[in-house]
Amino acid sequence: MHQMTLAEIARGLADKKFSSEELTRTLLARIAQLDPQLNSFITVTEDLAITQAQAADARRAAGETGALLGAPLAHKDLFCTKGVRTSCASKMLDNFKAPYDATVVARLAAAGTVTLGKTNMDEFAMGSANESSHYGAVKNPWNLQHVPGGSSGGSAAAVAARLLPGATGTDTGGSIRQPAALTNLTGLKPTYGRVSRWGMIAYASSLDQAGPMARTAEDCALLLQGMAGFDVNDSTSIDEPVPDYSAGLNASLQGLRIGVPKEYFSAGLDPRIADLVMASVEELKKLGAVVKEISLPNLQHAIPAYYVIAPAEASSNLSRFDGVRFGYRCEDPKDLTDLYKRSRGEGFGPEVQRRIMVGAYALSAGYYDAYYLQAQKIRRLIKNDFMNAFAEVDVILGPTTPNPAWKIGAKNADPIAEYLEDFYTITANLAGLPGLSMPAGFADGLPVGVQLLAPYFQEGRLLNVAHQYQQVTDWHTRSPAGF
Amino acid sequence: MALDRSDVEKIAHLARLGLNDADIPRTTEALNSILGLIDQMQAVDTTGIEPLAHPLEASQRLRVDAVTEINHRDAYQAIAPAVQDGLYLVPKVLD
Numbered sequence: 001m002h003q004m005t006l007a008e009i010a011r012g013l014a015d016k017k018f019s020s021e022e023l024t025r026t027l028l029a030r031i032a033q034l035d036p037q038l039n040s041f042i043t044v045t046e047d048l049a050i051t052q053a054q055a056a057d058a059r060r061a062a063g064e065t066g067a068l069l070g071a072p073l074a075h076k077d078l079f080c081t082k083g084v085r086t087s088c089a090s091k092m093l094d095n096f097k098a099p100y101d102a103t104v105v106a107r108l109a110a111a112g113t114v115t116l117g118k119t120n121m122d123e124f125a126m127g128s129a130n131e132s133s134h135y136g137a138v139k140n141p142w143n144l145q146h147v148p149g150g151s152s153g154g155s156a157a158a159v160a161a162r163l164l165p166g167a168t169g170t171d172t173g174g175s176i177r178q179p180a181a182l183t184n185l186t187g188l189k190p191t192y193g194r195v196s197r198w199g200m201i202a203y204a205s206s207l208d209q210a211g212p213m214a215r216t217a218e219d220c221a222l223l224l225q226g227m228a229g230f231d232v233n234d235s236t237s238i239d240e241p242v243p244d245y246s247a248g249l250n251a252s253l254q255g256l257r258i259g260v261p262k263e264y265f266s267a268g269l270d271p272r273i274a275d276l277v278m279a280s281v282e283e284l285k286k287l288g289a290v291v292k293e294i295s296l297p298n299l300q301h302a303i304p305a306y307y308v309i310a311p312a313e314a315s316s317n318l319s320r321f322d323g324v325r326f327g328y329r330c331e332d333p334k335d336l337t338d339l340y341k342r343s344r345g346e347g348f349g350p351e352v353q354r355r356i357m358v359g360a361y362a363l364s365a366g367y368y369d370a371y372y373l374q375a376q377k378i379r380r381l382i383k384n385d386f387m388n389a390f391a392e393v394d395v396i397l398g399p400t401t402p403n404p405a406w407k408i409g410a411k412n413a414d415p416i417a418e419y420l421e422d423f424y425t426i427t428a429n430l431a432g433l434p435g436l437s438m439p440a441g442f443a444d445g446l447p448v449g450v451q452l453l454a455p456y457f458q459e460g461r462l463l464n465v466a467h468q469y470q471q472v473t474d475w476h477t478r479s480p481a482g483f
Numbered sequence: 484m485a486l487d488r489s490d491v492e493k494i495a496h497l498a499r500l501g502l503n504d505a506d507i508p509r510t511t512e513a514l515n516s517i518l519g520l521i522d523q524m525q526a527v528d529t530t531g532i533e534p535l536a537h538p539l540e541a542s543q544r545l546r547v548d549a550v551t552e553i554n555h556r557d558a559y560q561a562i563a564p565a566v567q568d569g570l571y572l573v574p575k576v577l578d
Binding site: 095096097099100191192193206232235236238298301303304305307308315319322323324325326327329333334335336337338339340341342344345346348350353354356357358359360361362364370371373374375376377378379380381383414415416419430431432433456 | 486499502506510513516518520521522523524525527529532535536539543546555558559561571573574575576
């Protein structure tokens with residue numbers, strides 16, 4: 001039962017082969033049995049899940065239908081869930097029970113989904129290895145010595161290990177796509193503004209975007225359908241019609257123009273990944289796509305610009321954690337400044353503190369033009385590169401990551417080493433473009449992902465290309481031994 | 484420009500972060516490493532380039548100037564560390 005995709009579950013529920021409650025109980029038992037090896041959940045919401053599953057079964061018995069009615073999933077622990085701990089994997093929010101549901105959570109619940117729990121992540125979504133969680137590192141089910149990627153590493157590990165068929169994630173610099181690549185999943189970061197950020201604890205507000213993580217593009221289409229759309233509560237939400245993503249999956253790729261940026265094949269790329277990327281291009285050519293070399297000349301400037309913009313916005317967003325209104329408060333503060341400083345110093349982990357300080361420095365008097373403003377100008381250069389490229393091609397294809405999953409602890413000595421793993425993903429956040437990672441093979445038993453990027457609001461195109469690729473390949477069907 | 488200990492202490496104060504004395508050398512080293520990466524930006528010629536704040540260049544939506552929110556005080560204060568009579572409690576600010 002745990003091997004089923006969301007699409008298979010939808011058919012099984014519709015055909016009355018099993019109930020949502022049976023499925024939910026099976027998966028909860030599996031989580032209890034196997035998650036101690038992975039640490040992919042921060043909170044398992046067993047009672048909530050059973051209640052929601054019974055409600056979904058009752059709705060179905062009353063004649064309601066819907067692809068997500070009774071479908072089990074989990075939310076990354078930065079989506080606010082009413083009355084349920086929403087920790088952001090931080091000591092700061094260990095005691096925080098959100099007073100409301102995030103829009104994404106509310107929409108998926110209204111569609112009838114069943115929330116099995118809240119997944120582990122890098123603290124405040126700052127990381128690419130899921131090692132900075134207050135609740136401990138998450139293990140990669142493909143090799144328990146290795147990281148699952150981050151920051152949505154708990155969602156990735158749980159879905160890859162077949163603890164559940166799909167989960168939500170968020171992506172500020174690659175935090176859906178990179179862990180998807182490292183655990184053999186399909187993950188989609190939508191266009192900035194496509195999915196509401198309301199109730200998503202903010203990291204970098206001009207970059208953050210929520211999206212689905214699942215085993216197939218078909219499942220990502222189902223989840224995105226439940227997540228996407230205008231929300232008056234998010235001031236950056238875009239009022240743009242949401243297409244029927246499932247209906248577009250079967251479009252032919254005949255004549256699809258794929259751009260492969262020459263800058264992607266630089267010295268930092270593992271040659272085994274380069275070979276798998278080119279093999280995926282060959283598969284897509286067999287389906288009728290045509291391939292063209294393109295150039296993204298400002299690619300190399302993306303990481304420096306990102307590590308100004310994201311920390312600057314984080315330093316502002318995280319100023320709300322002050323020990324006064326919610327979250328962690330230090331013991332016996334001697335005055336108000338001591339209350340702020342010790343609550344924040346004790347409540348935030350080292351990586352979060354580093355990023356807050358980088359941001360505070362970049363925004364401090366006399367440095368704004370040299371850092372934040374220069375980064376925003378580079379951001380436009382990067383966007384312009386993409387606009388030029390998309391005048392010639394329909395999608396851009398390349399590696400999702402320069403390396404497969406590394407060993408836990410291997411990149412802890414220098415934060416920069418981990419930052420460089422975001423080389424291929426962060427440009428989509430800076431430009432606000434949709435991006436998808438799909439399984440494309442293995443290097444020494446560790447999964448490798450291929451990333452597809454498309455023009456604004458063409459999530460449907462990405463899902464279509466990935467789905468067609470998944471009709472002629474079986475990488476995405478492989479499951480890790482022991483799970 | 485490399486940060487020294489006093490710079491880091493000043494930034495930590497601006498960010499209201501209480502650092503452990505013992506951690507300051509390691510934090511200083513890490514911040515300098517990050518700033519070294521960021522400083523690669525300075526070599527990029529951005530003359531005449533407009534900064535990009537919102538990827539889709541959207542502007543802030545306005546709404547009708549009418550009350551739309553109900554008072555959530557009780558729900559919000561239920562999760563606060565210290566409240567009394569509907570007020571948030573902090574250490575004494577004035578003698």
